[in-house]
Amino acid sequence: MQRFGHWRRKRFWWETVEAYIYLLPTLIVLGLFTFYPFVNAFVYSAYNIRTRTVPGPVVFTSTEGVEDWVRLLSRGRLPEELTRALERRGVSPDNLWVRLREANRWVLKDEGSNDEYIVLRDGDTLKVHKAATGWVGTPVGWANFQRALQDPDFAKALVNTSVYVGVSVPVTLVLALVIATLLNQALRGRPFFRLATFLPYITPVVAITMVWGWIYDRHVGLLNYLLGSVAGLFGFQFSFLDWLNDARFALPALIIMNVWRFVGYQALILLAGMQAIDREYYEAARVDGGGGLEIWRRITLPLLTPQIFFLLIISLIGSFRIFEEVLVLFHGPGPEKAALTIVYYIFTKAFDSGHYGLASAASVVLFAIIFVLSLFQLTVTQRRVHYER
Numbered sequence: 001m002q003r004f005g006h007w008r009r010k011r012f013w014w015e016t017v018e019a020y021i022y023l024l025p026t027l028i029v030l031g032l033f034t035f036y037p038f039v040n041a042f043v044y045s046a047y048n049i050r051t052r053t054v055p056g057p058v059v060f061t062s063t064e065g066v067e068d069w070v071r072l073l074s075r076g077r078l079p080e081e082l083t084r085a086l087e088r089r090g091v092s093p094d095n096l097w098v099r100l101r102e103a104n105r106w107v108l109k110d111e112g113s114n115d116e117y118i119v120l121r122d123g124d125t126l127k128v129h130k131a132a133t134g135w136v137g138t139p140v141g142w143a144n145f146q147r148a149l150q151d152p153d154f155a156k157a158l159v160n161t162s163v164y165v166g167v168s169v170p171v172t173l174v175l176a177l178v179i180a181t182l183l184n185q186a187l188r189g190r191p192f193f194r195l196a197t198f199l200p201y202i203t204p205v206v207a208i209t210m211v212w213g214w215i216y217d218r219h220v221g222l223l224n225y226l227l228g229s230v231a232g233l234f235g236f237q238f239s240f241l242d243w244l245n246d247a248r249f250a251l252p253a254l255i256i257m258n259v260w261r262f263v264g265y266q267a268l269i270l271l272a273g274m275q276a277i278d279r280e281y282y283e284a285a286r287v288d289g290g291g292g293l294e295i296w297r298r299i300t301l302p303l304l305t306p307q308i309f310f311l312l313i314i315s316l317i318g319s320f321r322i323f324e325e326v327l328v329l330f331h332g333p334g335p336e337k338a339a340l341t342i343v344y345y346i347f348t349k350a351f352d353s354g355h356y357g358l359a360s361a362a363s364v365v366l367f368a369i370i371f372v373l374s375l376f377q378l379t380v381t382q383r384r385v386h387y388e389r
Helices: 001-043 066-074 082-086 143-150 151-185 189-204 205-215 223-231 247-275 279-287 292-303 305-320 324-330 342-352 356-379
Strands: 048-062 096-102 105-110 118-124 125-139
Touching: 001 048, 001 356, 048 082, 048 118, 048 356, 066 096, 066 118, 082 096, 082 125, 082 189, 143 151, 151 247, 151 305, 151 342, 151 356, 189 247, 205 223, 205 247, 205 324, 223 342, 247 279, 247 305, 247 324, 279 292, 305 356, 324 342, 342 356
Parallel strands: none
Antiparallel strands: 048 125, 096 105, 105 118, 118 125
16 A cells, blocks of 8 residues: 555656646746746836947957057048958948047947947057947836836826727627627528638738728728718718828727727637537526527626636736737827827837836836736626636
8 A cells, every 4th residue: 555655656746747848848938038028127127227339259450550540540531451351251341431439449330231340459459349239237226117107108108008908998898799699690601700700810910900001091091981981871071081190090090900800809709608608598598488688698698707707808918018000000109199008118218219227117017007907807807707517
């Protein structure tokens, strides 16, 4: 008996190790691309981080004609020996110029490849370095959070994102419920309609956004044509709307496009939940004289709450992270920054302005918002979820 228990423990630990070996690739990917950036965002938010050009590896050294080199570089001219040395590295002399002149330090710029080279004088030796990017971080405590919360652009991004989430999430879910209910009926061509509703979700977001950019075009866009045709049927005058260049329509245009994109995915999730409901509930309700709408409200909807709750969580998180659509559709934050979102604000502060600490602080604020809302749903909303037993 003791040997049997020892064998079971040994088998348990071996199966556990084996399971983690299979999970190891996924854990490595999560660690490198999720957890490591996540932790760094918290760390960087407490620093004022700046980048600067620093000397990298040495690509050429000269000990002859040093004074001639210094004289030419100080005038913004390139010594022939230096030009030939860099030309052997594939640098065209026509693209090379002296970008910065300082005492015993000169920065050369290659316009063809955007590479930079730093020439440093060390006594009677001149060394040419390939330029590299250096990071300088100064601890600032909570200053980045204060700057973000006091920034009018961050406030505007927070309002725009909140409006987008507050409208798109419930509208998409309600439409998905309607579509799922229709697809659950015995309709002709039902497989085709299921595929058609799911197709926008699997289409690349850049392709979808470019197509919707044409649809929203003021002069030749399909949407203005349809609205004008409908208005003409009722005898109304319709002036074409400038969806992408009018601040009043920028956010609605974003909402319409993404509702169309995600409604099919949510509808299929709800449809799968509907088809998993035991048919005995419906038969018992019909025996008791229940009608179609009443059965849907008292049986289908309560037993569908696990799927609804799941969709609320993932759509809430996904909506707060909206970025690619804004970048491709408006090529910026939109007219009068009407489509500026939190993630786009983080992107511009980090990669356009170089304020990495401020961008990290804004990302931490975004995480806090999503965490609090998700925690609220998990603790409060989940109480209304009914699981079939």
